[in-house]
Amino acid sequence: MSWSEHAIWWHVHPLGFLGAERAALPPGEPPRHRLPALTGWLDHLVRLGCNGLALGPVFAAETHGYDTVDHFRIDPRLGTEDDLAELTERAASRGVRVLLDGVFNHVGRTFGPFADVARHGADSPYADWFVPEGDDFRTFEGHRHLVALNxxxxxxxxxxxxxxxxxxxxGVSGWRLDAAYAVPRSFWRTVTDRVRERHPQVWFSGEVIHGDYAAYVREGGLDSATQYELWKAIWSSLNDTNPHELAWALKRHNGLLDTFAPQTFVGNHDVTRIASRLREPRHLAHALTVLFTVGGIPSVYAGDERxxxxxxxxxxxxxxxxRxxxxxxxxxxxxxxLPVERLHQTLVGVRRRNSWLVRARTQVHTLTHTVLTYTLTDPNGSAALAVGLNFGAAPAEGSLPAADWTPAAGEAAVGAGSAAVTLPGFGWxxxxxxxIPH
Structure with a gap:
């Protein structure tokens, strides 16, 4: 396995997390050295069981970070390059890798090359970096302040x-490629191939909300992609008490694992937090159980652990x-x-003790109107893991292959040699x- 297949990310949106100003600092203002404060959170993410710090945008930008104006300069609202270097070094000393957020589909209107085009038009040496459209230039999904690159x-x-x-x-270890779905796959392939020549261990995860995830990875030269389909199925199936939706998504997830290990999550900086999304608070344990047992590379959005x-x-x-x-x-x-944080620690611990789960496929054994049970098996045949989820309020029954099952988390009547499972209401x-004997 490469280092990335052992990764469990703790995801932070720095501008929000660190209380930065809403807009860029006025010219001449000294930088605000906020990034070093994240070093005080490294022990926290390690205690959770994570070993990666996935940062949202840190480069100079106009407002929210996705309107970049200089990819080579740390946003002064966060600090300086030295501040990022210190954070990266301190993270490495704890065995924590750092992932950066690369916004390369679009830029802010004060991005240097675009500002030059705005001044000089077709005479600018950067004129071909952008695509004229009407009396302006092509933008990202209709947002005028986000100018699309050519x-x-x-x-x-x-x-x-x-x-x-x-x-x-x-010193950073990888990149989240923002809006990867909006960029031609051939462009990503050109870029990733060239970068891997100098940095063969780099990890690239593309933000892909919809479309053919595997094609973006395969044709774009990426390592992973955000698994939005599974994210949606987790909370939607729980809210609707519909295990069939989750079982269908897990079947499709198995297909993705033939190509790559998806980046899995139940929360990130772009979506309603999972604790607010779920109608029934007791379903939070179910969502986290799925996240930390199915194949993929999981991430925890900072604060979701509380x-x-x-x-x-x-x-x-x-x-x-x-944010x-x-x-x-x-x-x-x-x-x-704190009990939610301890639940994260317990489930991440299960994940750490069974690192083979990163590529494991799920096999469903019980699928009713309220119960889902599934197993995952180490490809080497040396270990197995079983999960049972009761989406409903009433006690319910499920089944598993008979094996020497040892409870690892949750509450249910499952034991050595057992094939029958009793789940209390909302049990897991x-x-x-x-x-698993054949």
Whole structure:
């Protein structure tokens, strides 16, 4: 396995998490050295069982970070390049890798090359970096302040390669490629192939919300893609008490694992927090159990381990509730929702003890109107893991292959040699066995 297949990410949106100003600092203002504060959270993510720090945008931008103006400069609201270097070094000393968020589909309107085009028009040496459209230029999904790059122009690929190389040489381990679905796969292939020549261990995960996930990975030269289909199925199936929806998504998830290990999640910086999304609080354990047992590379959005609430709204400032400022260090979280944090630790611990799960396929054994049970088996045949979920309020029965099951988490009547399972209302369990007899 490569290092990435052992990764469990703790995901932070730095501008929100660190309480940065909503817009870029005025020219001449000294940088605000906020990034070093994240070093105080490294022990927290390690205690959770994570070994990766996935950062949202850190580069100079106009507002929310996805309107980049300089890919080679840390946003002064967060600090300086030295601040990022210190964070990366301290993370490495704890065995934690750092992932950066690369926004290469579009840029802010004050991005240097676009500002030059705005001044000089067709005479600008950067004129071909952008695509004229009407009396303006092509934008990202109709957002005028986000100008789309021309990915057919070789100089744009050169620029992206230079940015990726620059920060990889300074200690980061990989990249989340923002809006990867909006960029031609051939562009990603050109870029990733060139970067891997110098950085063969780099990990690329593309943000793919819809479409052919496997094709983006295969044709774009990526390592992974965000598994939005599974994310939706997890909370939707629980809210609707419909295990069949989740079982269908797990079948499709198995197909993706033939090509790559998807980046799995139940929360991120772009969606309503899982604690707010679920109608029944007792379903949170079910969602987390699926996240940490199925194949893929899991990530935890900072605050979800304390069941933080927040609803995304489709309006200006609609992300504020899901990207709040955090206290200076974990002690500021207080005791609120500590049982949820302990549940994360328990399930991440199961994951750590069974690292083969990263590529494991699920096999469903019970599928009723309220119960789902499934197993996963080590490809080497040396271990097995079973999961049982009762979506409903009434006790229910399920079944598993007979094996020497040992309870690992949750509450259910499953034991050595047992094939029958009794689940209390909203019950769940994880169990392990040396193998499943054939």
């Amino acid at each position: 990915h057919a122009h070789p100089a744009v690929a050169d620029h992206v390669v230079a940015v990726l190389d620059h920060w990889l040489e300074r 069941a933080l609430r927040g609803v995304k709204e489709e309006r200006e400032g609609g992300d504020d509730a899901i 709040p400022a955090f206290p200076a260090d974990p002690s500021g979280l207080g005791p609120d929702q 369990f994880v169990a392990t066995a040396p193998e």
